[in-house]
Amino acid sequence: MYLLHYQPAWATGYTKKVTRSPGTLLNDTGPAAHLINVDEARLRPDRKLLGRFLETFVVLELSKQLGWSEVRARLHHFRDYANVEVDAVLERPDGSVAGVEVKAAASVTAKDFAGLKALQTESGQRFARGVVVYLGENAVPFGEKLWALPMTALWGTGRA
Numbered sequence: 001m002y003l004l005h006y007q008p009a010w011a012t013g014y015t016k017k018v019t020r021s022p023g024t025l026l027n028d029t030g031p032a033a034h035l036i037n038v039d040e041a042r043l044r045p046d047r048k049l050l051g052r053f054l055e056t057f058v059v060l061e062l063s064k065q066l067g068w069s070e071v072r073a074r075l076h077h078f079r080d081y082a083n084v085e086v087d088a089v090l091e092r093p094d095g096s097v098a099g100v101e102v103k104a105a106a107s108v109t110a111k112d113f114a115g116l117k118a119l120q121t122e123s124g125q126r127f128a129r130g131v132v133v134y135l136g137e138n139a140v141p142f143g144e145k146l147w148a149l150p151m152t153a154l155w156g157t158g159r160a
Contacts, residue, residue: 084115
C-alpha cells in the first residue's frame with residue numbers, strides 16, 4: 001500500500017534559482033484529516049488548513065488523471081529560493097509547461113498569480129498556461145496565458 005505521494009521538483013536545468021527538493025503528500029485526504037483530527041466543521045473557518053487539503057486533493061486528482069489521460073505529462077511542483085511556489089507543474093514530452101495553483105478563497109487577485117508568473121519567467125517560451133483553481137464561480141483571465149478557474153470547472157457539475 002502506498003501512503004505517500006512524492007512530487008519531484010521542476011527545474012529548467014539551466015538555472016540554480018529553484019529548489020530541487022521533492023514535495024511529499026499523504027496519498028488520501030481522508031486519512032490525512034483523520035491523523036490530525038480535523039473534520040469539515042474545523043476546515044470551513046480555517047482557510048489555511050482548508051487550502052492545504054485542497055492543494056493535496058488537486059495534486060492527487062491530477063496525478064490520477066494523468067494515469068489514464070491521452071495527454072502525456074509529468075507532475076512536478078515548483079519553488080524558487082524566494083519561496084514563490086506553484087502547487088502543480090505539468091510538463092509534456094515536448095517540453096511545454098503548465099502550472100496549477102490552488103487557493104481556498106472565493107475570489108482571486110493578481111497577487112495569487114505570483115508563483116505562476118515566476119514559473120512563466122523561468123520556463124520562457126515553454127510556458128503554455130497557468131491556472132489558479134479557486135472556490136469562486138467564474139472563469140477569469142489574468143493576463144497572457146493566465147486564468148482563474150473555479151474548482152467546479154475541473155471536478156464538478158457546475159458551469160465555469
